[in-house]
Amino acid sequence: MIYPENFESKIGFDKIRQQLVAKCLSPLGEEKVEEMNFSANYTDITAALSQTEEFIRIIQEEDSFPTNYFIDVRYSLRNIRVEGTWIDESALFNLRCSLQTIRDIVAFLKKEEEENTPYPFLFALAGEVVVFPQLISKIDNILDKFGRIKDNASPELGRIRKDIARISGGISKSLNSILRAAQSEGLVEKDVAPTMRDGRLVIPVAPAFKRKIKGIVHDESATGKTVFIEPAEVVEANNQIRELEGDERREIVKILIAFTDILRPLVPDILQSYEFLAMIDFIRAKAIFAIDLNAIKPTLEDKQIIRWYRAKHPLLFISHRKQNKEIVPLDIELEEENRLLIISGPNAGGKSVCLKTVGLLQFMVQCGLPIPLAENSIVGIFDNIFIDIGDEQSIENDLSTYSSHLTNMKYFVRNCDNKTILLIDEFGGGTEPQIGGAIAESLLKRFNQRGAFGVITTHYQNLKHFANENKGVINGAMLYDRHLMQPLFTLAIGNPGSSFAIEIARKIGLPEDVIADASEIVGSDYINMDKYLQDIVRDKRYWETKRQNIRQKEKKMEELTSSYESDLLAIDKQRKEIVRQAKAEAERIVAEANAKIENTIRTIRESQAEKEKTKQVRQQLNEFRSSLDKEEVTDDKIARKIEKLKEKEKNKKKKEKREEVHKQPTIAIGDNVRIKGQTSIGQVIDIQKETASIAFGMIKSTAKLDSLEYVSKNQAKQNFKSKVVGAAVSDDMREKKLNFKQDIDVRGMRGDEALQAVMYFIDDAILVGMSRVRILHGTGTGALRQIIRDYLRTVSGVKNYQDEHVQFGGTGITVIDLE
Template structure:
């Protein structure tokens, strides 16, 4: 991508925000070097990894890699036998320990519920370095100092040093307390010079204090003398300190050799950890922008839903829909100054660059962007009172440069095309430039004030007009993009609102040419058509949502019905098998008994015994006689409200309407169906008031209780009572399966809901929603 174009579209400001979200030193460098990718597979992989990281943030909260440092120089020195400092080793330990951090975070997330294939693939590439990190951290503390635990010898040396320092101080303290020497001291303190303990003695008492002079004050009035009594102790202390330095160097060298042995693994891990930190930084930026991971395509179209400019505060940005590249190759945006034309232009370009960099974009789900070989923009933000030749020349220089670079897979953004020169010539030149770009097959968005370009966009195939809306009542722009409608000047309406006399306005209108009048009439008609279409679209959207809800109810009802039928069939099969098995056993017993009688008393088998055996066989025969009431009930009159059995289904329902003489509408659960009289068996009359009993019989209607409960946006404490009441209502209605919609979110509501279900006595089981049921955002409950 052209660096100048990236700067024009403020891509560098997005990168600055990305750098802030990275936690590691190398991650920040990688963010600073991030460029839009041009290959479709690479872009898709980056966006998928970002989507997984956003899921990880939602489930785990964070994955910080702030301990990771750029240790490559240290690794190179270790490879050639160099000695690493304690601080360098501590940085190595931070990077080495990050391997364990990443693995533990990913292992803590359920692989089946949240696969995260790309992030797990990266974590598999990490090699084991955690033991090295532990070894270094035992030997070196957080301040970069070698600890006493680094080796037994170092611990012993430091213990001796501490004891000797205490002895030296005790000797010097006795010296300071001696009244004979107190008058000779400048100050009664013990200090150090050249790493040896000394006391400050007045110049005139130099000969009275035996010892070695190590320093004197700037004025020469104070000498820092090491008394003879502690010279030997100081000498011993220095020997111990040298011995300590040698032991520390030995420890650092051993650790440096261990780092050298693991240099290849550490360098590999540094590369993987840097990539992971960059991916997590993208996800954090997406969360900050309230963005989504868009789809990408290689077909050259842009479909943005409720897109916002990422550098405008969320509460101030006006979202817009942008569609380009399918029915229309180019869009010409018109409208008043400061109305949002340039912001729309920049939004399209910047979001395209962000998507190709693997960054989330501030838009709604189902947004889709093409993969462009280049995004080229000529945008002038400065609003000049006098458009002079130099401004025109600057724009033309940029456009000439763009025309030399574009191809059929380019996105071109031109702001105020043809401005800065004579309007007639500028408009003609603008149309010619647009034609040249369209011939190249590019996707194009241009802004203009020229009426000629409005007419051009209206007449030219593959080009569509658009405008930024202006509220005449408030005399301010709304910043909404209206596709298919060219912008109006609104000069007459604004002037009328501001109080300009009507005769002046009419006189001005009379100066317009017939073509200009027709253009204004055309724009007015298109605007009215647009408003009508938006109203109809809103109504259609409401109907679509209602249809989706009904379809979901129907699906749940059918599933419940199918499960109940299968349950009844299985019960019948089990019962039949039991009856047959019992009859077979009984028959076998009778036959065996007859054989035994025949063997024991041949020719003397009594008639009463045969009769008894035959009766046992008759009793063992499975019952197949149908309920005799069926024939009697087939002629019984059925009324609305009666409870009936649908024989073909084996299901009970309630008659809610009569259709003709021999057909009724019956409600079974949430299902309503037409059933002939022959398929119905009367089971009971509709409930009636019983005044003598002082009460009313009650049956809950299934159409008052839906098969799902939407809990999204509620706290756990608010949701539990609502679930409790809903489950009671569902059981009274006859549902055996219901759905609780809690959304994905942070998972807190889902966890709270499932803890409550675990304790509910009428909950048989529950599971997450499957394909088409809402996934992790829904819990499907089976009631008992």
């Protein structure tokens, strides 16, 4: 339970929601962000955090997670519940794409068995999700890859479209004939082409000549300088086209109604699958936000505890990062012995930020969001989070700030327990100090008796005393630099803080007589106590700095010791290996010597030498063997051996480098090259530092030298022929031909990106033996069309190319005939 109703806006969680919504891919995920709420269930929180942690690993370690089509088609699905209704083409295409995405996500998460999966929580989420491969196949039988109804979706539709194409071709020929005649008579400009108006093919004519061409005037331009005439010769044919288009639409509706009847019973299961897609979108948004914050899934315990190190306020972290500023992290501990932290210190010293950081991070983690703190932190779970912060003055309810504050305190006292965390800013403020402090102390006593946890900020001395004298309550201070007179935004737990009121008044230039008078009014005891607090804080900061320095030096010594130990172990291992090699070498020498001497003895025996002479030779053999056995492998020999090994390794690397240079010729201007991993061959026309300019026929491009590979002249000549021959005999090519699509859509791509896609496409088309292909580039400025055609001129396998028929796209599509 949280209190009050505007809790989220008070701690800034509404802005966290906005950040998450911005990272969702669809309304599916956005709805889940809005539905996200506070939970005190350890199992649910752990599952939500673990799902997000697993998705963080997917983002950081995987490249193949499907995120293409997070499309919400639930509205369209709910609209087909009534018999006779149908799903339209665009919604059907979106359904197919999103169902494929659901299927791909489930396959990704289940690519390993349950006991081996690296993502067990996401695996469980995907466990019972229904995928619809047969439904996807049925949609593919109806729609093409652009989401249009296929010609063969039904025999009748195929017949209608053939008739439309046939009649349109006749109209086009007639119009072109009429247009050429009009141009020769000077009635129409030379560069004019037939165009469409209200679904009918017409000729643009100047108003002065509109009576020279028999036909129907359908429209005129906005300037009135052009009228659009449908010649009489094609009116009847255009009427037939209109009728056929009506037939076509009715047949399409008939096809969609038949499919919708199949789809309708599956809608409940499909909607359930979209719940899974929504959860994935939501979890992905949480993971991206966590990465942005350097947030983690903390160690979570099913009890009430806060043991946080280097915790950061998320919104403050994002704001500071934009300004290239560092945020001061928070260290805070609240446990059974010290549950209620009373923070004091100067105004603008960070007390409220500290309180909001605790509230926001605790609320985030109990909503299943990773939070930014150190990995050795421990986070507990609270059933209730109550907050009292800011100006709650209400004109409508006639409540002052203090009255509103007391209303909150009444609720806190009645409802807090040992599983509640209280966040109270400026406790007791807003009224006369003595009675305000007394009421605050009385409330604090009851909070403590009920075992509540909390972070409470105050300036009241009596509350600081209460914390010193009562178990369960502890003082804390926001540190302040007395010399620079500026806050350090660092929380120190254990001692109360000073308000530094006198010092701040003096810094801003308040007259000394006013300060002296004020000091006399409060009395020397108060002034001295505030001074003692400042001294305690200063001394604590000094010794904390000393301790930190000692820790850093100890850590450095440990690292050096560890490094030396590793080096010694490596040296000892290498020494033993060299000794082993040396002994093996000695044994080989002994074996060779034995063989040689035994051979000598055999020779002597065979030559029937004297026995005494033979005995003498054997004695010399034994002495030689003993001298070898007793030879020691000294450190000097080891050192020499190490040097020899190093020299040998050095020479080996030099040789490999020379060989590599020899194998890969230096690329120079005029050389034939290709980009590594690609097939198109170009010629180097210029080199600037590490970048080369390459001509691929009429097309120029640039690339890094290390991304190019040298191509010999013979390779360049044989390259095209080898592709065609390889296509005729290769099983891979046969399979490629079966799967090859005769259209490519490069609309919306950059020029270089589109050109590379077209190069691959034409290469593949030639390889698989296509006779005709189409490139959809759109009209736009015409730049993309020009780049593609400049390239096509350079390809020897291209027979010719031209615009598509005006009825089917005109200048927005290039049709290529291949040899």
